[in-house]
Amino acid sequence: MASSPAHARAARGASPAAGAASDTVEPSVARTAPAGGTPLVSGTMPATAAPERVPSDWSERRADARRNHELIMAAALEVFAEKGLKATVPEVAARAGVGKATVYRSYPTKADLVRAVAEHQLSWIDARVAAAAEEPDPYVGLRGFLDDMAERLAHDLVLLIEVLPKADPRTQESTATRTLARIVEAAREQGSLRPDATAMDVRVLIGGYARVLADLGVRDPAVWRRYAGMVLAALRP
Numbered sequence: 064m065a066s067s068p069a070h071a072r073a074a075r076g077a078s079p080a081a082g083a084a085s086d087t088v089e090p091s092v093a094r095t096a097p098a099g100g101t102p103l104v105s106g107t108m109p110a111t112a113a114p115e116r117v118p119s120d121w122s123e124r125r126a127d128a129r130r131n132h133e134l135i136m137a138a139a140l141e142v143f144a145e146k147g148l149k150a151t152v153p154e155v156a157a158r159a160g161v162g163k164a165t166v167y168r169s170y171p172t173k174a175d176l177v178r179a180v181a182e183h184q185l186s187w188i189d190a191r192v193a194a195a196a197e198e199p200d201p202y203v204g205l206r207g208f209l210d211d212m213a214e215r216l217a218h219d220l221v222l223l224i225e226v227l228p229k230a231d232p233r234t235q236e237s238t239a240t241r242t243l244a245r246i247v248e249a250a251r252e253q254g255s256l257r258p259d260a261t262a263m264d265v266r267v268l269i270g271g272y273a274r275v276l277a278d279l280g281v282r283d284p285a286v287w288r289r290y291a292g293m294v295l296a297a298l299r300p
Contacts (some may be wrong), residue, residue, distance in 0.1 A: 136180075137159070
């Protein structure tokens with residue numbers, strides 16, 4: 064059946080548009096997703112994940128935290144040495160020049176802070192006994208250790224209250240105890256100490272005079288050193 068002129072014109076007029084539609088595709092259809100990528104939609108580029116924000120000053124923050132920790136420990140050593148276990152965390156923070164929250168970040172409770180101070184004191188004892196063991200003359204090394212120990216005890220209530228009472232001379236076998244035993248044995252073998260002198264004797268005698276002087280409130284280092292000398296005299300042959 065023959066088409067009318069209008070139909071022919073409509074067909075001819077529509078054919079260019081139809082051809083254009085087949086050749087020209089909207090960007091949202093023409094763009095395809097890259098392999099393994101995110102499909103592109105509505106002609107827009109895929110959203111990329113925001114890069115993780117890493118502070119550029121982490122090293123500086125770590126340095127600040129380290130400085131604060133050192134300030135807190137130095138202040139705690141001073142305050143607890145002066146006031147013993149009566150000292151408070153706010154007093155330590157004030158002495159360190161930091162806020163209480165800064166102290167609590169490292170030491171959640173006062174007991175944690177006291178424990179850290181006690182461990183610091185034990186480290187000092189370990190180092191001091193090791194230094195005494197390096198002395199060529201064991202008697203001289205022992206005398207130097209006793210003098211320095213007396214000086215430290217005169218100024219340090221935590222060492223007296225928290226560390227010394229918990230060091231049971233009958234059972235504790237720390238590095239410092241073993242080192243002290245070697246010093247006493249060497250001094251005994253050279254004839255500087257009585258034949259039956261032991262490291263436990265030294266520790267018991269130190270603990271005895273330290274507790275009495277502490278109870279009496281004596282803080283004069285000269286008095287403490289005098290009793291350290293009497294310990295040594297008691298061990299002489």
